Amino acid sequence: MSTDLFGRDLVVLNLGLGGFAEAIEGADATAVDIDWRPPAGGSAEVGAALAETINRPEIERANETAFARYHAANPVLRGVGRALDVLPGMGERTILHAGPPVEWAEMCGPMQGAVLGAILFEGWAEDLDAARAVADSGEITFDPCHHHDAVGPMSGVTCPSMPMWIVDNTAGGNTAYSSLNEGLGKVLRFGANSPDVIERLGWMRAGLADVLSRALDTHGPFELKPLIAQALHMGDEVHNRNVAASSLLFKRLLPSALRSGAPTDEVARAFEFIAGNDHFFVNLSMAAAKVMLDAATGVANSSMVTVMARNGVRFGIRMSGTGDRWFTTEAPIVDGLYFSGFTRDDAARDIGDSAITETAGLGGFAMAAAPAIVQFVGGNPSQAIAASREMRSITIGENSAFTLPILDFAATPAGIDVRKVVDTGILPIINTGIAHKDAGVGQIGAGITTAPLACFTQAVAALRAGLGDG
Amino acid sequence: MSTDLFGRDLVVLNLGLGGFAEAIEGADATAVDIDWRPPAGGSAEVGAALAETINRPEIERANETAFARYHAANPVLRGVGRALDVLPGMGERTILHAGPPVEWAEMCGPMQGAVLGAILFEGWAEDLDAARAVADSGEITFDPCHHHDAVGPMSGVTCPSMPMWIVDNTAGGNTAYSSLNEGLGKVLRFGANSPDVIERLGWMRAGLADVLSRALDTHGPFELKPLIAQALHMGDEVHNRNVAASSLLFKRLLPSALRSGAPTDEVARAFEFIAGNDHFFVNLSMAAAKVMLDAATGVANSSMVTVMARNGVRFGIRMSGTGDRWFTTEAPIVDGLYFSGFTRDDAARDIGDSAITETAGLGGFAMAAAPAIVQFVGGNPSQAIAASREMRSITIGENSAFTLPILDFAATPAGIDVRKVVDTGILPIINTGIAHKDAGVGQIGAGITTAPLACFTQAVAALRAGLGDG
Numbered sequence: 001m002s003t004d005l006f007g008r009d010l011v012v013l014n015l016g017l018g019g020f021a022e023a024i025e026g027a028d029a030t031a032v033d034i035d036w037r038p039p040a041g042g043s044a045e046v047g048a049a050l051a052e053t054i055n056r057p058e059i060e061r062a063n064e065t066a067f068a069r070y071h072a073a074n075p076v077l078r079g080v081g082r083a084l085d086v087l088p089g090m091g092e093r094t095i096l097h098a099g100p101p102v103e104w105a106e107m108c109g110p111m112q113g114a115v116l117g118a119i120l121f122e123g124w125a126e127d128l129d130a131a132r133a134v135a136d137s138g139e140i141t142f143d144p145c146h147h148h149d150a151v152g153p154m155s156g157v158t159c160p161s162m163p164m165w166i167v168d169n170t171a172g173g174n175t176a177y178s179s180l181n182e183g184l185g186k187v188l189r190f191g192a193n194s195p196d197v198i199e200r201l202g203w204m205r206a207g208l209a210d211v212l213s214r215a216l217d218t219h220g221p222f223e224l225k226p227l228i229a230q231a232l233h234m235g236d237e238v239h240n241r242n243v244a245a246s247s248l249l250f251k252r253l254l255p256s257a258l259r260s261g262a263p264t265d266e267v268a269r270a271f272e273f274i275a276g277n278d279h280f281f282v283n284l285s286m287a288a289a290k291v292m293l294d295a296a297t298g299v300a301n302s303s304m305v306t307v308m309a310r311n312g313v314r315f316g317i318r319m320s321g322t323g324d325r326w327f328t329t330e331a332p333i334v335d336g337l338y339f340s341g342f343t344r345d346d347a348a349r350d351i352g353d354s355a356i357t358e359t360a361g362l363g364g365f366a367m368a369a370a371p372a373i374v375q376f377v378g379g380n381p382s383q384a385i386a387a388s389r390e391m392r393s394i395t396i397g398e399n400s401a402f403t404l405p406i407l408d409f410a411a412t413p414a415g416i417d418v419r420k421v422v423d424t425g426i427l428p429i430i431n432t433g434i435a436h437k438d439a440g441v442g443q444i445g446a447g448i449t450t451a452p453l454a455c456f457t458q459a460v461a462a463l464r465a466g467l468g469d470g
Numbered sequence: 471m472s473t474d475l476f477g478r479d480l481v482v483l484n485l486g487l488g489g490f491a492e493a494i495e496g497a498d499a500t501a502v503d504i505d506w507r508p509p510a511g512g513s514a515e516v517g518a519a520l521a522e523t524i525n526r527p528e529i530e531r532a533n534e535t536a537f538a539r540y541h542a543a544n545p546v547l548r549g550v551g552r553a554l555d556v557l558p559g560m561g562e563r564t565i566l567h568a569g570p571p572v573e574w575a576e577m578c579g580p581m582q583g584a585v586l587g588a589i590l591f592e593g594w595a596e597d598l599d600a601a602r603a604v605a606d607s608g609e610i611t612f613d614p615c616h617h618h619d620a621v622g623p624m625s626g627v628t629c630p631s632m633p634m635w636i637v638d639n640t641a642g643g644n645t646a647y648s649s650l651n652e653g654l655g656k657v658l659r660f661g662a663n664s665p666d667v668i669e670r671l672g673w674m675r676a677g678l679a680d681v682l683s684r685a686l687d688t689h690g691p692f693e694l695k696p697l698i699a700q701a702l703h704m705g706d707e708v709h710n711r712n713v714a715a716s717s718l719l720f721k722r723l724l725p726s727a728l729r730s731g732a733p734t735d736e737v738a739r740a741f742e743f744i745a746g747n748d749h750f751f752v753n754l755s756m757a758a759a760k761v762m763l764d765a766a767t768g769v770a771n772s773s774m775v776t777v778m779a780r781n782g783v784r785f786g787i788r789m790s791g792t793g794d795r796w797f798t799t800e801a802p803i804v805d806g807l808y809f810s811g812f813t814r815d816d817a818a819r820d821i822g823d824s825a826i827t828e829t830a831g832l833g834g835f836a837m838a839a840a841p842a843i844v845q846f847v848g849g850n851p852s853q854a855i856a857a858s859r860e861m862r863s864i865t866i867g868e869n870s871a872f873t874l875p876i877l878d879f880a881a882t883p884a885g886i887d888v889r890k891v892v893d894t895g896i897l898p899i900i901n902t903g904i905a906h907k908d909a910g911v912g913q914i915g916a917g918i919t920t921a922p923l924a925c926f927t928q929a930v931a932a933l934r935a936g937l938g939d940g
Contacts, residue, residue: 233842234714235704235875244704247717251745254724258738268728275721371875372703381876405705405841406851406876 039423046457049464050422053303056467059321059419062302066320067396067415070296070304070360074171075224075288080180080213084160087148087177091160094141095119098156098353099311100326101144104135108312108348110191113439114157115142117193121201122159128193146307146318149294150177151286151353154189154435155312162201163209167224167287169295176291178284180204180212183277184443189352191439203269211262211270212253219256224288225401227252228362231281232402232412237370238285239354239363240377240431240446245281250274286353289360296415298323303463304396305416308359308428308451312351312435317455319418322462329454334434336447337378346444348437355430355451361399361414364429364448365391368404369412377431377446387429387448388412394420394428418459427451509893516927519934520892523773526937529791529889532772536790537866537885540766540774540830544641545694545758550650550683554630557618557647561630563594564611568626568823569781570796571614574605578782578818580661583909584627585612587663591671592629598663616777616788619764620647621756621823624659624905625782632671633679637694637757639765646761648754650674650682653747654913659822661909673739681732681740682723689726694758695871697722698832701751702872702882707840708755709824709833710847710901710916715751720744756823759830766885768793773933774866775886778829778898778921782821782905787925789888792932799924804904806917807848816914818907825900825921831869831884834899834918835861838874839882847901847916857899857918858882864890864898888929897921 040047053059084090095118097111107115116131119140125131134140145152152158164177179189186192188201227248234244250271257267274280293306302320309316316328331349338344357363367373368388371381388404396415403409416428427450434445510516523529554560565588567581577585586601589610595601604610615622622628634647649659656662658671697718704714720741727737744750763776772790779786786798801819808814827833837843838858841851858874866885873879886898897920904915 230713233705243700244714244717247714247721250724251717251720254720255738255742255745258734258741264728264734268725271728272725275725374875375879381878405844408851409845 039425041422041425041453041457043457046422046460049461050419052467053419053460053463054423056301058301058467059303059463062299062321063304063396063415063417066296066299066302066304069172069299070292070415071397071399072171073169073292073295075291076168076170076221077216077224077284078166078168078221079216080163080209081166082160083158083162083164083177086164086166087150089148091141093124093139094143094160096143096145096148096150096152096156096158097311098145098152098154098351099309100314100316100328102142102311102313104140104142106313108351109438110348110351110435111155111157111312113191113193114155114188116439117188117197118157118159120193121188121198122161144309144311145353146309147324148177149175149290151290151356152179152189153181153282153286153354154352154433155191156353157188161205163205163212165284165287167284167291168221169291172295174291174294176287176294178287178290180208181277181280181283183273184279186440186442190435190442192442193440207266208270208273211257211266214260214262215253215257218260219253222252224284228285228288229402232366232369233405235370235372237363237366237373237431239282239357240433241370241373242281242285243278245285246274246278249281249284282354285362286356289356289362292360293356296320301463301466303418303459305359305418305428305459308355308430309353310350310355312348315350315452315455317451317459319459319463321466322459325462327455327458327462329452332449332452334432334445334447334449336432336434336445336449337376338434338445339443342436342444346436348435350432350449351435352432354432358428358430359416361395361402361412364431365414366402366404366412367429367431368407371406373431377448379448390426391429393424393426418456418463421456422453422460425453427453509895511892511895511923511927513927516892516930519931520889522934522937523889523930524893528771528937529773529933532769532791533774533866533885533887536766536769536772536774539642539769540762540885541867541869542641543639543762543765545761546638546640546691547686547694547754548636548638548691549686550633550679551636552630553628553632553634553647556634556636557620559618561611563609564613564630565589566613566615566618566620566622566626566628567781568615568622568624568821569779570784570786570798572612572781572783574610574612576783578821579908580818580821580905581625581627581782583661583663584625584658586909587658587667588627588629590663591658591668592631614779614781615823616779617794618647619645619760621760621826622649622659623651623752623756623824624822624903625661626823627658631675633675633682635754635757637754637761638691639761642765644761644764646757646764648757648760650678651747651750651753653743654749656910656912660905660912662912663910677736678740678743681727681736684730684732685723685727688730689723692722694754698755698758699872702836702839703875705840705842707833707836707843707901709752709827710903711840711843712751712755713748715755716744716748719751719754752824755832756826759826759832762830763826766790771933771936773888773929775829775888775898775929778825778900779823780820780825782818785820785922785925787921787929789929789933791936792929795932797925797928797932799922802919802922804902804915804917804919806902806904806915806919807846808904808915809913812906812914816906818905820902820919821905822902824902828898828900829886831865831872831882834901835865835884836872836874836882837899837901838877841876843901847918849918860896861899863894863896888926888933891926892923892930895923897923
């Protein structure tokens, strides 16, 4: 029936193997790169809602507006302040956590461990039993970081006296915040709460915050986009690889710290601490991503994703057009590279606000910048490059501030469109750390995961519902 | 005559377009990648000498020995010392320069400019006219850096009171040296000699050297291979891109500097200076390369290249089997990216000892690690990757300490074999800065160049002559 096909010129479609398409394009020929999955996950109902959101001028216009605000955002590091003083709506007995809302009783192991640590750190209890009683009592308000313009990695636990990075969007007038990074190993954000963890947090609140605060006062505010852009040219994707960005920040702040009048031994201790932590920058990268995306929120009818976040139980996203509303589903367990002695059975469900970096076109979306990251999160360099290419299928545009050398300096794909995710079935890629499911053990691996489709189908339904009659 | 060819299975040879071969290999198929040029540059005489050096067990054994010594070398940064005190054979009225030997009268503009600056710096003359008279008088000994276990970028001008990095090979017992990097713009190594240049050198000899020396005494010696290896994973090739390595060095030394007892304001000034110079590490990278290659020198019958260096007039190489002997030819003018307002007509001939990095498997040989460098030296990322692949055709082995993420963490090609260069016609690639031909102007561009074939044909002839009767 189709034998005459062989008598014609063939159009060769390249299915999935991006490397081939790249070589063909490199040789000035034309390649057609196709990746097909059933739209709407195969659901007729979702497919119908999706169909009514396609080619709607009000959505396209809204996305243009939202994306332009994100793209124009100019994150500027202003200083360091105490959470209670700087976070909007922060209460004296409030503890913030990563991801969408979750009750104390429902929290996963590492988040509960971190909450107990925070109660000890604040001096609301003397030991773990007493801390648990405080948590059980109902006198603590638990709230997502995202409800206070903040983000936190892993458990994201943030309490009133913690020092926070303050990042202004000077192009839009909004501000975002994040805690300071404690380093690897036994740390609060992975649920550790032993005395050494609390002691380190105490020094961070006193010595480290003082040195950084004075250094920034001496230095003056500085733009984070150029620093992130440079780090992308140095093999970071500023989510799970931050060695370049951390080094650049170190180099940037040190001379000011020395001139700030802070005691030399405190400066030495602070910068020794930063030098020993190649992930130090990730909290700043998150705050920068948050402030860029918050600029894009609340544009009616926009299908642009402004938040992806996980609380260790549920994965949640927010969409510009629906503002503060969460679309949630069960958080996945991450297939990744587990540290020696640990397996998938030991893993907590996906956790942390750090997927804000991917939401902003960094992290997994910029993985082509960071081929060496595969030693940490798995896969190989070709897959890392393919990931950045594939994300173009589900994004509204590119962030021209962030370029990827190995892709001939192409800009990173940015601005996830919930419609495109549901239409293509291509899920946003996220590079992530993996926490042990029990409190106190810490990080047990890292890997590449994806945002669950169900969040996006809910968002499409909400988008459809928000339109006038189709 | 050959129509029956089409009746057979075709063996497809990939000629030159490495990108195709890569994609085919990535798809688990087999690619045959061929690049053919006439051997021995087409000369029958050279071809005959070459033929007698191929498959000679004494050469293969010698190369194994030489390469093993290079590969085992462990460059360790020990400290900073004064050239007159630390360089073997350094005289009180000696000025060292880059490349093979060259007389004062014959030196190119930037090298003469740097020599005059060095005379002012040493206080041997009060002004430029007097300095020229001193240089003309014959009372100064001019010698290559390489004759004193040292290397210097661009003009390489090194005088007795200059501070030098001291790098030991703890696996072989030899030591190498290099000056400290002055930064970009108007600097001595590009032939500038104005009062601000001499003043900066004065502070480097006093304040900077003191801070670095104290920091290293406090820190203790440390291995450079791991730092270079990490920088390769951060987008450096440690010749013309050193931003990562410079940042890592900064981060490494700063805490020790603060604990060393050096005055805080001097530490601040020193590290501000380092923070402002993304090329600061290149002199250390050169000293590390030098100490690794010196370990491989003097192995009778070895055809391994141990030095490639240029003095702005001639390009010279040395070969392990012939020890200190130079094989020289006219240095090329570099086709590169010229800074605004300058062209090839303004360029000095290729200059500097920095090609020691390529000789050691770094720089152009490791360019696949540094796709972003093409913004500085020209070309595109695919060509950068292809360069590292092509150098495999002319090298004895790989340096397993230095891996290239984008090539699936393949080790960098290292140990240039003069026979393979002459046989394939593939010339060693060198990333380089370009100096203005007149003294005092400074850097006017950067580019990718190659070592001239004539050096290698001479070396092959010497290799042949050193064998017993063939």
